[in-house]
Amino acid sequence: MLRVEHLNKEIMDFSLEDVCFHLPKGYIMGLIGVNASGKSTLIKTLINIYHKDNGKIYVAGLSMDEEEKTAKNLLGIVLNENFYELNLTAEENAKNFGNYFEHYNHHDFLRYCRQFHVDTKKKLRRLSKGQHMKFQIAFALSHSAKLFIMDEPTANLDQAFRQEFMDIMQDLIADGEKSILLATHQTDTLDQIADYITLLHEGKIVFSMSKEILMDKYILLSGEESKINALPERMVVYRENGIYNSMALIYNPEIEMRDSCNRMQMGQNDNSIFDVFLDDSGLILLKPTIEEIMYFMIKGGFHSVETNLERQPSL
């Protein structure tokens, strides 16, 4: 549904460098990263608010260079920053901007607004932030968007709305025809709903892969400092020693061993890693959350970029 190839964009003192990833149809991809990592810049570049320096962007196989208009008809954009007319009502906004979309249906818009409890007669400036987000989703749905691009939609919103928002997103992709690219630094939402995770740091992709693979790939170990420090360097992404407890994010040895290339590099001695945490050493083996993976990877630095682009057939 969305394919980004070698995207570069330099803006002021910041640059997106060689961004590549692929979001298949019917899935949710979480775009994560700390503040100022380039998420919003990437989103704005994807939807042509910023003009890319080079690279390719395809939406449902349509190039954003040659077929921008057709491709934008398929985009449902939900941004944290307001782009609509605050002095007009939600209905007037939808009517005015909907005219530019090929498949806009005003009855659908009103139906979705009823479903999401958005007052269409209220001026946009009088809507709450949550309602504003729902208005944008209703508008995107009413012009039959296939790819939803969302930038921090739940930032500064309460837990109740976030739960409701997750339900809405899961309903969106239920038919297998729509996809969602969700940029956020609140990764707890993604733990529950994302199928793919892309980590962006300082304008570069650290990884872009299926959440299942990502969660299998790493293990979090917690325990005494000496034990954590004894872990083989090659296996450790980053270790952090605290006053009472130390932690380390390591590559899952089972997954690593499956990779024949890695097996050759590791040699026999690396089997001992199992012994470190499978015997009674006192280390606790934990399944890391996305936030923990992001935190440890950024702290520890990253040496190779992993994206799912190479595994997908070329467009």
Place this chain on the structure above:
Amino acid sequence: MWKLIWKDSLHYDKSNTTTIIYFPMLYISFMNLFLIGKHSEYEYIFGLYFLCSFVILTIFPLKLAKGLYLCPLTETERKKYLVTACTLRLGMMMLLLGLILMVSRFFLEANNFILLLQFVCTGIIVLAAILLSLPSSSAADIARQQYYLAQKLPLPSKPKVRQEEGKAAIYSSLLLITALILACIGAILPMNDKEFNVLLWLYYIPSIIVSIVCLMVYFIKYFDRIITINANREGYHYLRKKKVGAFHAD
């Protein structure tokens, strides 16, 4: 499109600083009209018209509705929207001017020929003012430079490009200001005359020709470039954010 332009043109943009240049002009006009000396009814009506026009241009700037950047429009269509917005603004101001002149004709018994000349000259003034209110490429560049200065960052220099853009901005502004000044004098000269002085042709013929030539050169050489910048979200973004930093990514 017309409806959106109309609605959007009434959207007060408090962050707009591109037309701040008009404020001293407004102040001088206001002082001159109401506080210094005595004026005829005709002068008051005209003065008020200019004040209203410039206030409208200052607080309701011509720009692309932000939401349009999310709509399936090509750059050409965005440019078309801006050109339409300029045309609509010009049309409305000229309509208002026409009404004022008609009122002057019937109630103040002004001379028909003088009114026609004033309509032409004021039309040039309004057109030049509308075009001047569009931010040029150098406005975007100034914003960028201000940001870098505030952040104490070295400017990513493309000095040649910046120099060329700066030159283009100066030349285009000069063309419009020339047309504006000539037309202003043309509108003021016969203000209280009941009969047209034939000698005034010595001013009107060359000044109208020069004004039209200036506007034509502007349209041929610079208009497309300036409209393109205004149809480009990046430029707009720099301008809006210039006080707090032109760029943020979070």
